Amino acid sequence: MTSIEPIAAPGAPEAFASTGRRVLVSGASRGLGRALAQAFAGNGDRVAVHFGSRRAEAEETFASLDGSGHALVAGDLSTPDGARAVAEAAAGALGGLDVLVNNAAVNLPHPLAGTPYDEWAAAWQSHVSVNLLATANLSHLAAHRMIEQGGGGRIVNVGSRGAFRGEPDHPAYGATKAAVHALGQSLAVHLAPYGIGVASVAPGFFETERVAHRLAGETGEAIRAQSPFGRVGTADEIAAAVLWLASPAAEWASGTVLDLNGASYLRT
Numbered sequence: 001m002t003s004i005e006p007i008a009a010p011g012a013p014e015a016f017a018s019t020g021r022r023v024l025v026s027g028a029s030r031g032l033g034r035a036l037a038q039a040f041a042g043n044g045d046r047v048a049v050h051f052g053s054r055r056a057e058a059e060e061t062f063a064s065l066d067g068s069g070h071a072l073v074a075g076d077l078s079t080p081d082g083a084r085a086v087a088e089a090a091a092g093a094l095g096g097l098d099v100l101v102n103n104a105a106v107n108l109p110h111p112l113a114g115t116p117y118d119e120w121a122a123a124w125q126s127h128v129s130v131n132l133l134a135t136a137n138l139s140h141l142a143a144h145r146m147i148e149q150g151g152g153g154r155i156v157n158v159g160s161r162g163a164f165r166g167e168p169d170h171p172a173y174g175a176t177k178a179a180v181h182a183l184g185q186s187l188a189v190h191l192a193p194y195g196i197g198v199a200s201v202a203p204g205f206f207e208t209e210r211v212a213h214r215l216a217g218e219t220g221e222a223i224r225a226q227s228p229f230g231r232v233g234t235a236d237e238i239a240a241a242v243l244w245l246a247s248p249a250a251e252w253a254s255g256t257v258l259d260l261n262g263a264s265y266l267r268t
Contacts, residue, residue, distance in 0.1 A: 016152040016195065016248045019044035022094035023246075024087070026050045026077060026138060027104030029058035031208035032158065035235035036101055039243045041065035048073045048090035050104065069094070077104055077134035078126070087141035096149050099246045100142035102135040102157045102180070111169045127172035132179045139183070139198075143191055152195025154246040157184045158238075161204040161261045177202075181257045188255035197254035199245045204261025206233035227262035 023040045027033045029051040037047045038061075046069040051058035055074065062072050071093035075086035091097050110123035139155055146153030160167075160177035167174030181200050188198040205223050207215060215223060215232065224231050241260055244250055259267070 018248050021045045021098035022096050023099040024048045024090040025101045029054035032235045033103045034061040035239040039239040078129040083137035097142050097145045099154045106130045107173045109169045124172045127176050131176035147194050155198045156242050156245045157200040159200040159202045165265045185255050197251050200257045203238050204264045226264040229262045
């Protein structure tokens with residue numbers, strides 16, 4: 001294999017394009033993934049909308065995007081070969097990759113005391129395969145393309161407040177998101193000489209159709225009360241932060257884990 005020499009780190013933020021970029025968003029069929037795809041398309045970028053099994057919803061996302069030159073990419077990210085196929089399809093459709101947003105995730109309840117061992121083990125396997133290993137594999141594949149292209153790039157991971165606060169009913173989710181944060185920081189150090197910035201966001205509770213039922217009644221009141229603002233976040237707020245972290249202006253934020261939780265959980 002031919003070795004790839006580091007490109008010179010850009011001396012000014014303008015070295016990395018602010019628009020017209022080629023962006024892969026994993027898990028973009030609905031919810032936050034849809035908001036992310038829409039934010040990048042609204043910025044003038046071309047977006048590969050990845051989905052696993054929700055084709056109809058992914059097609060709705062695709063149809064909602066501003067601009068042209070976008071792509072729909074199907075694939076199972078839970079295996080190395082599946083991740084490779086998704087990255088190759090996205091790069092092929094867009095003509096390369098400049099930005100990767102690792103958003104695809106599994107989040108299924110499996111509280112230890114009430115979960116039989118076989119179900120517990122299966123839950124951990126599925127969370128690790130998608131939340132952590134797919135993020136690592138897509139990051140490798142996208143970063144190699146960015147290095148070969150020259151000109152730098154951005155990788156933004158969607159982590160979670162639960163990595164710090166704990167997830168008693170979803171422990172594998174919290175653990176894998178903590179690992180995603182650590183992965184992002186390791187890659188930020190390694191990829192900086194190539195002009196590639198890597199950062200993560202750690203959202204608290206935010207409203208999507210998937211969790212809308214949890215915001216009803218007393219449960220919803222308790223969730224909103226977690227923040228002194230008395231509300232939960234929105235997918236658009238998370239997407240706006242990701243868009244900034246993927247921008248030229250955010251190069252010096254590489255390595256960060258950005259809390260987006262409305263002061264519902266504070267750490268130093």
